[in-house]
Amino acid sequence: xxxxxxxxxxxxxLINAIAVLSEDRFLARINLSSTTYDPSFGxxxxxxxxxxxxxxxxxxxxxxxxxxIIVNTLIIVYELVLx
Amino acid sequence: MHRSSxxxxxxxxxxxxxxxxxxxxxxxxxxxxxxxxxxQPQSASYGNPYQxxxxxxxxxxxxxxxxxxxxxxxxxxxxxxxxTAMMAGQEYxxxxxxxxxxxxxxxxxxxxxxxxxxxxxxxxxxxxxxKPWSRQQTRLTSTSTGPDGQISQQQYSLxxxxxxxxxxxxxxxIPVMALVTYILLSAMLAGFRGEFHPELLGSITTTAxxxxxxxxxxxxxxxYILSINNDSQLLxxxxxxxxxxxGIIVTLVASEVLTPGRGTGGWVGWTMFAYTFLAxxxxxxxxxxxxxxPDSTSDAxxxxxxxxxxxxxxxxxxxxxxxxxxxxxxxxxxxxxxxEGPSGLASKTxxxxxx
Numbered sequence: 001x002x003x004x005x006x007x008x009x010x011x012x013x014l015i016n017a018i019a020v021l022s023e024d025r026f027l028a029r030i031n032l033s034s035t036t037y038d039p040s041f042g043x044x045x046x047x048x049x050x051x052x053x054x055x056x057x058x059x060x061x062x063x064x065x066x067x068x069i070i071v072n073t074l075i076i077v078y079e080l081v082l083x
Numbered sequence: 084m085h086r087s088s089x090x091x092x093x094x095x096x097x098x099x100x101x102x103x104x105x106x107x108x109x110x111x112x113x114x115x116x117x118x119x120x121x122x123q124p125q126s127a128s129y130g131n132p133y134q135x136x137x138x139x140x141x142x143x144x145x146x147x148x149x150x151x152x153x154x155x156x157x158x159x160x161x162x163x164x165x166x167t168a169m170m171a172g173q174e175y176x177x178x179x180x181x182x183x184x185x186x187x188x189x190x191x192x193x194x195x196x197x198x199x200x201x202x203x204x205x206x207x208x209x210x211x212x213x214k215p216w217s218r219q220q221t222r223l224t225s226t227s228t229g230p231d232g233q234i235s236q237q238q239y240s241l242x243x244x245x246x247x248x249x250x251x252x253x254x255x256x257i258p259v260m261a262l263v264t265y266i267l268l269s270a271m272l273a274g275f276r277g278e279f280h281p282e283l284l285g286s287i288t289t290t291a292x293x294x295x296x297x298x299x300x301x302x303x304x305x306x307y308i309l310s311i312n313n314d315s316q317l318l319x320x321x322x323x324x325x326x327x328x329x330g331i332i333v334t335l336v337a338s339e340v341l342t343p344g345r346g347t348g349g350w351v352g353w354t355m356f357a358y359t360f361l362a363x364x365x366x367x368x369x370x371x372x373x374x375x376x377p378d379s380t381s382d383a384x385x386x387x388x389x390x391x392x393x394x395x396x397x398x399x400x401x402x403x404x405x406x407x408x409x410x411x412x413x414x415x416x417x418x419x420x421x422x423e424g425p426s427g428l429a430s431k432t433x434x435x436x437x438x
Contacts, residue, residue, distance in 0.1 A: 007293050049400070052308045 012071055018060045019068055027057065034058035192255035192318060194245035202250055203257055207329045208359065210366040217373060219249045251370060255318070258325020262291055265328045265420070268335055275339070291328070294416050298324040301412060309401050311375055319374060323367060327413060330359030331421045352421075360417050368409040375405050 027033035034054050206213055221242050246254035269287045273279045302320050305311075338352035376398065 004289050004293060007296070049308055052310060056307070 015060060015064055016068060018057055019064055032057060188318060191245055192322060194247050195254050195256045196247045199246050200257060204329060207326050207366055208333065208362055210362055216251055216369040218251045219244045253319050253322035255322050258322050261328035261332060262325060265291060265332055268332060272335060272339055291420065294420060295324050298416065305404050309404060323371060327363050327417050330363045331417060334359050334421050356421055360414060364409045364413050367413060368405060371405060375401050
């Protein structure tokens with residue numbers, strides 16, 4: 001269980017890392033924001049790698065926000081009490 | 084038996100026996116034997132949640148024995164309700180289980196024969212001369228002929244042949260068996276070196292499973308980013324990621340037999356590892372081709388001509404990913420797993436000794 005537990009930690013931390021990316025300060029600057037993403041003519045394909053990554057980041061940021069709050073709180077409490 | 088154990092008991096029975104004759108006088112046939120009276124409070128405590136009336140009836144017919152109890156209509160109804168509830172629950176579980184892992188699909192993966200297993204093992208270990216890598220499909224024509232003999236409806240559904248009939252089809256039998264063998268073999272090799280702990284089994288298992296899970300996540304993410312939509316592939320991917328255990332097992336056994344006690348760190352171990360890694364990578368490269376590069380020719384022809392270049396660049400990217408996956412990711416994981424055996428612990432203890 002120890003190893004799977006750390007695997008779980010790693011995945012939670014990675015999702016955290018995606019979720020804390022700031023939309024207008026960071027993502028917009030490197031053209032990965034979904035609001036400012038403006039596909040240029042000819043390459044505006046919904047299946048391009050960049051569009052996919054943008055979509056993934058945006059959906060993780062919107063979808064995982066509240067579950068992440070809960071999971072992070074639980075992990076913090078667990079680490080404080082038993083860690 | 085039960086009655087004899089029930090009737091004599093403590094001091095309750097004499098006072099409770101007294102009412103019984105009175106009842107007998109009023110209801111002669113129903114309550115002839117004494118025991119029902121001591122049963123009464125018990126059955127009432129059971130029956131109260133329902134209604135008093137069935138409890139009465141139940142206690143009355145309880146006397147002849149359990150057969151009477153089972154024949155009781157209310158009990159029958161209870162049984163029926165319980166049965167249907169359990170059936171519904173089972174169905175529910177099955178449905179929810181089927182959503183993630185369908186039983187019939189799993190059965191398809193375990194439909195293997197002896198000759199298939201042998202030739203597949205040979206193929207995993209020596210994939211260089213194998214020629215047709217594509218899976219065979221059968222056109223399942225489910226024709227429903229009308230009563231007048233003419234075909235009223237014809238449905239074509241492409242079905243992959245089960246592993247029994249098709250050597251190129253992925254199966255789950257070899258990966259599962261290889262995984263179990265790998266776990267036991269690693270524990271046994273640790274036992275030869277006198278380093279066996281019971282926890283070793285658990286840690287090896289979690290490492291192996293975590294490797295598989297990680298690989299699946301990598302593949303799924305790549306399939307999302309490269310927009311490869313090919314459904315019902317998850318079990319295929321699990322199966323393909325399990326084939327590497329065959330190579331690892333061969334490496335571990337060969338290095339243990341040829342250079343006993345040295346682990347996979349010696350030149351024998353490294354040679355075997357290099358060979359099995361290359362064979363496994365080649366095998367994956369060939370057989371994952373149809374997963375990651377699904378018929379791009381028909382794709383391209385289906386799309387308009389202007390999209391042709393996009394499709395081509397995408398195909399290039401997919402090919403690069405396939406190469407990356409088959410050679411680099413597999414190398415890392417196979418190294419991790421075969422290091423798990425003798426050499427890792429040996430070097431660890433060696434390092435501890437030198438420290």
